[in-house]
Amino acid sequence: EVELVESGGGLVQPGGSLRLSCAAAGFTFSSYSMNWVRQTPGKGLEWIAYISSGGGSIHYADPVKGRFTGARDNAKNSLYLQMNSLRDEDTAVYYCARDKGVAASGIYDYWGQGTLVTVSS
Amino acid sequence: DIQMTQSPSSLSASVGDRVTIPCQASQDIKNSLNWYQQKPGNAPKLLIYETSNLEVGVPSRFSGGGSGTDFTLTISSLQSEDIATYYCQQYRNLPLNFGGGTKVEIK
Numbered sequence: 067e068v069e070l071v072e073s074g075g076g077l078v079q080p081g082g083s084l085r086l087s088c089a090a091a092g093f094t095f096s097s098y099s100m101n102w103v104r105q106t107p108g109k110g111l112e113w114i115a116y117i118s119s120g121g122g123s124i125h126y127a128d129p130v131k132g133r134f135t136g137a138r139d140n141a142k143n144s145l146y147l148q149m150n151s152l153r154d155e156d157t158a159v160y161y162c163a164r165d166k167g168v169a170a171s172g173i174y175d176y177w178g179q180g181t182l183v184t185v186s187s
Numbered sequence: 188d189i190q191m192t193q194s195p196s197s198l199s200a201s202v203g204d205r206v207t208i209p210c211q212a213s214q215d216i217k218n219s220l221n222w223y224q225q226k227p228g229n230a231p232k233l234l235i236y237e238t239s240n241l242e243v244g245v246p247s248r249f250s251g252g253g254s255g256t257d258f259t260l261t262i263s264s265l266q267s268e269d270i271a272t273y274y275c276q277q278y279r280n281l282p283l284n285f286g287g288g289t290k291v292e293i294k
Contacts, residue, residue: 111223111231111274111285127282161230172278173221175242177230 075181088162193286210275
């Protein structure tokens with residue numbers, strides 16, 4: 067059974083940093099592209115980063131470009147999101163989501179349960 | 188960027204009703220459109236991909252249609268367990284934007 071479990075969320079002050087992790091199980095992690103998607107009450111669902119299966123191709127949404135860094139460790143079946151220079155508007159539930167199929171598809175067939183990041187002083 | 192519009196933001200229907208949820212893209216996305224269902228406290232769940240393909244395990248009362256800029260998700264006979272918010276998402280171009288969602292409630 068496919069399982070994605072996020073961790074690392076919490077309360078952080080504006081300007082601070084946080085590192086999210088997503089532990090994958092139940093599938094060949096190294097064969098699938100992965101994504102980070104966040105959700106806020108105000109802006110809804112927002113794709114923020116794509117990481118290719120090998121980690122060599124990464125794309126970011128404009129609101130996080132230059133502040134967030136996506137990475138993966140296929141030996142540890144894990145996906146990461148390093149978040150720096152955090153702002154109030156980064157407050158959200160952060161999900162990792164798998165691309166359907168072994169090629170990048172933009173179709174997210176499995177999602178983690180999410181981890182809450184709150185940016186506040 | 189391609190903007191995805193879902194209107195209405197909520198609708199109310201009776202059990203057994205046929206429910207149609209619209210989604211509009213700001214430009215032609217061919218058939219690069221997915222639908223997700225989200226229940227309170229849960230992550231989104233893939234229902235339909237590439238406009239009309241039913242994800243494995245999703246009940247056949249769900250169907251999708253459309254092309255270009257106008258798309259629909261249809262529930263042929265609404266069940267109480269279908270109470271949720273439904274989101275469309277385009278994957279034609281980055282950023283892969285979602286619509287604002289349509290919340291379905293029981294009348």
